[in-house]
Amino acid sequence: MASEVNAPDHSPHHPGITTRCPTTCLGVHTVGDMVALLSAAARMARPDITDPDDGQHDRHTEACPLSCLHLSVRVINALKYADTPPRTIGALLRMIRTDQLTEVRNIGRRSLAEVHQALTATGFDVRHTNLL
Template sequence: MQTVGDLVTLLSTAARKALPDITDPDDKQHDRHTEACPLSCLHLSVRVTNALKYAHTPPRTIGALLHMIRTDQLTEVRNIGRRSLAEVHQALTATGFDVRHTNLI
């Protein structure tokens, strides 16, 4: 006969296998960001991340995002306005990229 405790254990084990681990050991924090780093290194808001995800050619790395900025493609992305551009500018500046001479703000 199974108890409620057995059922809870079964459900929590199944949930751990089904859901991604938030503290993934392969996702190491690093001090120096490069253009090869994924966009997740910028810690952008969900709103900006979703807008970039549905862009014509979604950037997967910081370098691809910088390319979009340099070629004025970022301003063409739907749901990317002044506030989103300011957030991207702040995130890139905070991670050490020089975006002073771009049209982000």
């Protein structure tokens, strides 16, 4: 186990963060914080897989297109064939709240987990849904 780190030297986002710092130096307090951090790191590591207008902005709203969630092609294709395909995050959230998402063909546990993670990473509270 790592040795204790001097707490006064460590605060969220302090300069000189190293691998010996506690996770709180990253500002990570919840699983949602960790998912958001990892998602941001993945986008920075692979800028070639996104285009400038595909959801790369700081604040996501229900009016944002589904591309802001960076869902897999498998999930996007399944959503295209829903009775009423969602085009925005808000429409997807309404499908979740009315249990329509679980009725979409080819949306199983893995897809539901992916949608849950994507919504959490973009700041939506989906704790009280039936996604998991």
